[in-house]
Amino acid sequence: MVKKKTSLEIIHPHAAGIDVGSRSHFVAIGQNxxxxxxxxxxxxxxxxxxxxxxxxxxxxxxxxxxxxxWQSLFSNLHQAGMQVILCNGKFTKNIKGEKSDVQDxxxxxxxxxxGLLSGSFLPNTEYLRKYDRH
Numbered sequence: 254m255v256k257k258k259t260s261l262e263i264i265h266p267h268a269a270g271i272d273v274g275s276r277s278h279f280v281a282i283g284q285n286x287x288x289x290x291x292x293x294x295x296x297x298x299x300x301x302x303x304x305x306x307x308x309x310x311x312x313x314x315x316x317x318x319x320x321x322x323w324q325s326l327f328s329n330l331h332q333a334g335m336q337v338i339l340c341n342g343k344f345t346k347n348i349k350g351e352k353s354d355v356q357d358x359x360x361x362x363x364x365x366x367x368g369l370l371s372g373s374f375l376p377n378t379e380y381l382r383k384y385d386r387h
Contacts, residue, residue, distance in 0.1 A: 263366050264367065265336075267313060274294075278359065280292060289359060292305075310320075314336070314338070340373065
């Protein structure tokens with residue numbers, strides 16, 4: 254019996270994965286240990302995170318957050334011109350047993366270039382405002 258290999262097409266070649274937390278954000282731009290870095294949650298930390306992504310020519314980011322801690326980061330990355338996908342945590346979890354934030358951000362970074370993550374619905378604020386006033 255001949256084994257067949259299937260390959261997945263890379264949709265987002267310059268992609269990063271972010272595990273958003275209340276005290277820190279873990280960012281993976283690759284699968285090696287040196288490709289993962291932890292950033293704080295304050296404004297200066299978010300600017301440093303964005304700068305690191307821009308320096309590494311990242312233009313697409315997938316991030317997973319279970320709370321509301323993603324909002325400032327999302328705004329920062331979006332203003333920097335990046336495509337940002339906010340993923341539901343139940344679609345990114347597959348690691349059983351002991352897991353870490355480092356493993357989570359690397360897993361998100363592994364799935365995102367292949368287009369295997371779908372973003373949450375985020376309404377356009379301009380249209381939402383018009384709808385609300387109507």
